[in-house]
Amino acid sequence: MKFGGHFLNKKQDQEYYIEKLEKENLELKERIRYYESKFHKRSDCMKPNLIETGKRIKSIRSNLGMTMEQFAILTDSSNTSAVNNWERGYNLPNKTKLKKIAILGNTTTDWIKWGTLEEYITSYLIGIGYELYIKDFPEIPHKVFKDIQEKYSDTFSLDKDYELLDSIIKNIFTKYYSKDFEDYRDIEVKPDLGLTDDNKNIKMIGQRIRKIRKKENITLEEFGKLFSPTADKAVISNWENGKNLPNSERIKKIAEIGGVSELYLMTGVDSSVAESMYFLSEVALDALERLSIEEVNRIIESFAGYLNVISKIDDPDKREISLNAICQLSLLDKMG
Structure with missing residues (x-):
């Protein structure tokens, strides 16, 4: 060419x-x-919380001392059932009616839909996937709001046109708080991360602690209050992210909360597996002595391999594999 x-x-x-x-x-x-x-096409398709919107519409009507019928007339609604549906959160007024309600309430349509800018920031961050993070760190939307207030109050009217601020909200959150979010997220420890065995173990302990807390469906702060003395949410976050370990008393308490053994919490191996290993060594000792060295080594290797796989299953219920089954698998390997 x-x-x-x-x-x-x-x-x-x-x-x-x-x-x-x-x-x-x-x-x-x-x-x-x-x-x-x-x-302003928004990929997250965030929608107002209709229940909260309804409460704000009702507060406007109540503050004006109007009946539903009077309110319906002033908003050009066909009947009181439309007003009732708005206030109960069944649906949202159309744009024209929303503007009329805002005029009556001496407020903005954005406030009716979202509440304050700070409430909008909360809804926006939840809408783009940070719900659990905001639940554990409810102060974050306020910090983002203060940053916007300080830097953009001269540029934007902060009591309306909230959606114009979407990119700014996201940029501020990403710039100042995303690192904290990265620390907060679940950590997947892979063998090729270059971590020492101790570091890997601490991070795996953190994962098991987090799993227990999430199973209980409680926040970092609520989890911390289960200890005596109580633990700050930052302390809990450090445990879960493998930055440090709880002391022995708190390990005991966490195991109690999760309904697991301390051995499982610290090693990922359930006590039933450890007991099975001991039982096997006692029962099979005589039988092993009658086998060749090669056969014994093959059984030990396969048995260790099965236990290694089982120990990495986080759910104790799913690790209740019988000793008999493990022995049968090992014997199959021997015969193979």
Whole structure:
């Protein structure tokens, strides 16, 4: 193929078109981002909480001292049932009626839909996937709000047009608080992370502590209050993220809360498995003496392999594999 006075071989030809396609793809993404920001199309499709919206509409009507019938007339609604449906959170008024309600309440349509800007920030962060994080750290939306108030109050009217602030909310959260969120998220410890065995074990203990807390469906703060003396949520977060370990008394308490053994909490191996290992060593000792060294080694290797797999199953109920089954698997390996 002749191009620009040069002959390109097949590889160069492919690289040229790949580069061209990548460039076009990048330009297309940039155009999509531009139109999304221009027309405020929101990928998260966040919707107002209708129950809370209804409460705000009811508060406007109550503050005006109006009956539902009077309110319906002023908002051009067909009857009182429409007002009743709004206030009970069954549906949202259309844009025109929403504007009329805002005028009557001397407020904005954004406040009716979302509440204060701080409440909107909370809804937005929950809407883009940070619900559990916000539940454990409810002060974060307030911090984001204060940052916006300090930096953008001269640029934006902070009592309306909340959706114009979406990208700013996300940027502030990402810049200042995403690192904390990364620490908070579940950690998957993989063998190739280059961690020492001690570090791996501490992180796995943290995962088991977090699993117990989540199974109880309680926040870091609520979990901390189960201890005496109580533990701050930052302390609990450090345990769960493998930054440090609880003391022996607290390990005992966590095991009690989770209905597991302390051995399981610290090692991931349930006591029934440990007892089975001891039982096997006692019962099988005579039988093992009658086997060749090669056969014994093969059984030990396969048995250890099965126990290793079982020990990595977090759910104790799913690790209740009988000793007899393990022995049968090991014997099959021996015969193979």
